[in-house]
Amino acid sequence: MIGAASVEFTHLDTGTPEAAWREAGIEHLPTLALEDALGPETLLIVGAAHPDDECLGAAGLILRALAAGAAVRILLCTWGEASHPASPSVQPPALAELRRAEFHEALRRLRTSPSPGAEATGGQQGSIESVELGLGDGQLSESIDFIADAAAKIVRDSPAQRVVIAAPYRRDGHTDHDTVGAALARAAAEADALLLEFPIWFWHWAHPMRDSEWRHWMRLPLSPAETEAKAAALDAHASQLHALSDEIGDETVLGASQVEHFSRSFEVFRLTASATRDAGSASHTFDGVHADADDPWDLRSSWYERRKLALMVGMLPDETYRRALEIGCSIGESTAALAERCDHLLAVDASATALGLAAARLAELTGVDLAKATLPHDWDSLGLGPGQLDLVVVSETGYYLAEDELCELLANSRRALSPTGVLVLCHWRGPIDGWPLDGDRVHALAARLGMRSLASYSEDETLIDVYENGVPPSGGFCFASGAASGAQQSASAAG
Incomplete structure (x- = not known):
């Protein structure tokens, strides 16, 4: 059972189909323009609770940053050893080793993917490295300060003039994701950095009408080459995309219906402009x-x-x-x-x-x-x-x-x-x-x-x-202006 706060779900649940999100209008969210935010002087920190979070939520963003010449640092908090807690065939230490290898292969694929936008920086390709904390999978709520400090150290050690931080959505419904999101949101506030939160499990358990906060988020369009490169990087995480064996407890974690949420021609982010606060x-x-x-x-x-x-x-x-x-x-x-x-x-x-x-x-x-x-x-x-x-x-x-x-x-x-x-x-x-x-x-x-x-x-x-009050409607209530019109917002202008 996965869950944080009042949200409880399992990856074995049917979940919300991608068609429901498309019917609700997710393809018409405002466009996130990052041209002025990403460049050779930019540090992009991507927080990942587990190996594969970086690909599911932000591979397109990573590719865009690399093409712009930015320095990308993946802050990996666990090695994902608890993805199959009832596995009869793979013990947690072996699973951690396997998933860590998959993570590095995914980063290699992102690093070596063709960068059609690199000509804008004179062909200069950015760098991508990982900082791995090795914390306990499923236990990150005990380490929020440690994670925030690790992100702050990456900022301090970088000569970058501009910092962009991407992290799991703070209310993704998975305790580890929520913790990493909260920790990196704190680091972003301290660094006056642009914060981009990416939902992962939200697409699985949320309902487009009942959980309408997504209507206030933004869409980063991906080119066909970026979409293909993201899929290739995600494929490196084979232990999550395929069953470990035919035995009970070795089932696929990310089924076809879940992967469909991350096969879009865009990525979705909740944006908090630099020097801006929110309820957190x-x-x-x-x-x-x-x-x-x-x-x-x-x-x-x-x-x-x-x-x-x-x-x-x-x-x-x-x-x-x-x-x-x-x-x-x-x-x-x-x-x-x-x-x-x-x-x-x-x-x-x-x-x-x-x-x-x-x-x-x-x-x-x-x-x-x-x-x-x-x-x-x-x-x-x-x-x-x-x-x-x-x-x-x-x-x-x-x-x-x-x-x-x-x-x-x-x-x-x-x-x-x-x-x-x-x-x-x-x-x-x-x-x-x-x-x-x-x-x-x-x-x-x-x-x-x-x-x-x-x-x-x-x-x-x-x-x-x-x-x-009257009689409230059964669905969502509040809709962001511009969400249905495909409006564009510049991340640099936002902060």
Whole structure:
């Protein structure tokens, strides 16, 4: 059984067919342009939890980087000895040796593949090397700091002027993949590097309509030569593509239906621009913010903040709410005001430091619970079933998420609200440095959910919107602008 958080699956499951992804429009994702990001002055680090991750998710990217003259470093965290835990024919040490040999053969094939784009760098072909950590397969969650430090060392030791980091999607559903993704995301943030996350098992367990975050990702088109070279490199991982024997426990890990996801004429990446943060940065960032000041946004002293809170609470259509959720409670000022209107209020924040301050502020109030959670990633930890809530408040937090994260959070909120439940959004309209969204974009995305608007307030600095949930659709909710039009985005322009 493979799984992380609430996702559980096995490679033996039927999985989502590639046809379902194509029918949903994956071929029409915006185009990722990397011409300005890849060159002789670029270091590309590709994180791989296991041998074959580098080929499945990023072989096309690697080929493109080599053709541009970049230095490519594959950070291989394990040798994949646990791919067949019940094998009667191959013991883990032998399997590790086999998979390591396959990995080096795959890199050799990538290194020696024809590079039709190399003429742009005067025929200069980039280099590809591996850094192998030899950690335990299936045990990487214990080594996230070690992996992040290893990636940081590669950056420090390189003379490159530009760094691009590619890693498994942080919510791929496989614990090892999620760990490597989180570790390299941390390294990317510290290096101000462009981060490209590639899904692997996501294509297998996710549903295109239910798990709609993919609509906010980008597509790197591959030439026929790159597609062929990727397939040749992947073929080197024979132990994963074919059964080890006819015995039970030696079954094929990557069946034909799974490989089809990686036989596309493009690769898909979740892009985080350099010097940009998302929900994964929230806990560390806001612990620091609240450690430096016990009221970092002057919520108690600022007339603007006090007036804005009074406006938001005054726009709530009902006098009382049975059960409510506040997302991003900070030091508890808004929580105290909302608690006067709620029988039970669950207030959530990613910062333990902020929650400590909130607990002191709310100590004498009843019906208020505090919880540490980084949303939307930790949503399931809240234990909220469908239709349980009457009110969800998202105040001054939406722009601290990436677009796909915000849409997932709003979709989860809709599912947790009753049909007559109310969703409230309140945000400042000024620039948000170092984060991907602003208040206007947050509210524009919420407006596309199809809820009935009950009230809206707009001025130069503030937006407040109040919606009635209605009956949520059974599929996905939120779609990125440009996803259906084949828009192009430059990675260098993005950061």
